[in-house]
Amino acid sequence: MNPDISIIIPLYNEVDNIEPLGYSIINAMQGQNYEVVFVDDGSTDGSTQKLREGCAQHTNFRTVHFKRNAGQTAAMDAGFRHARGKYVVSMDADMQNDPADIPKLLEKLNTYDMVCGWRQKRNDPWIKRISSKVANYIRNKLSREDIRDTGCSLKAYRRECLDHIKLYNGMHRFLPTLFKMEGFTVTEIVVNHYPRKFGKSKYGISNRAFRAFVDLLVVRWMKKRKLNYEVENE
Numbered sequence: 001m002n003p004d005i006s007i008i009i010p011l012y013n014e015v016d017n018i019e020p021l022g023y024s025i026i027n028a029m030q031g032q033n034y035e036v037v038f039v040d041d042g043s044t045d046g047s048t049q050k051l052r053e054g055c056a057q058h059t060n061f062r063t064v065h066f067k068r069n070a071g072q073t074a075a076m077d078a079g080f081r082h083a084r085g086k087y088v089v090s091m092d093a094d095m096q097n098d099p100a101d102i103p104k105l106l107e108k109l110n111t112y113d114m115v116c117g118w119r120q121k122r123n124d125p126w127i128k129r130i131s132s133k134v135a136n137y138i139r140n141k142l143s144r145e146d147i148r149d150t151g152c153s154l155k156a157y158r159r160e161c162l163d164h165i166k167l168y169n170g171m172h173r174f175l176p177t178l179f180k181m182e183g184f185t186v187t188e189i190v191v192n193h194y195p196r197k198f199g200k201s202k203y204g205i206s207n208r209a210f211r212a213f214v215d216l217l218v219v220r221w222m223k224k225r226k227l228n229y230e231v232e233n234e
């Protein structure tokens with residue numbers, strides 16, 4: 001029998017976070033029919049073996065292994081394609097997202113097609129918080145959006161809506177906009193956010209700012225060029 005919920009977790013070199021994250025999810029999802037799909041984005045730190053051990057211990061845990069590092073968007077896309085649940089949740093593997101927030105996101109799917117986490121109180125270094133606020137402001141201004149925290153990976157989706165979304169590198173940052181362009185409904189709710197305890201962040205200002213801005217221009221172009229017509233008769 002297929003699970004009701006699929007939790008998709010892209011990861012790259014997060015060996016110390018895998019086990020505690022797994023148990024946090026188990027505690028948060030008690031009584032639910034769910035699966036966890038880890039997408040190993042070409043890890044080199046022992047994460048692959050740790051995932052194999054975890055999947056052997058928990059029958060509802062699965063892993064998709066990439067031959068080489070392909071990036072976060074590719075990992076999310078692979079997770080979406082391997083998900084079997086009616087509802088899909090994405091989250092980071094760094095233990096900064098809180099699995100206890102997942103039921104709250106799923107509850108909102110009774111009304112909306114996509115629910116985004118909003119890290120209202122972020123536990124990151126000040127430079128990262130400021131750069132995120134600036135990036136969100138520019139992204140919303142140019143794309144005419146009102147999502148306050150597009151960078152939060154903790155999101156929930158209706159599976160049938162995800163099937164309409166085509167992802168390209170970097171486009172995971174614009175999933176709310178892509179959903180709206182397809183006519184789907186999107187909302188935000190406040191979620192917890194914790195400091196990173198183990199490992200290092202893979203993304204910073206220098207390695208994503210320019211690419212994110214280029215991607216933003218692409219999304220802006222897509223919105224302007226989207227076909228918009230109504231058939232009066234046939």
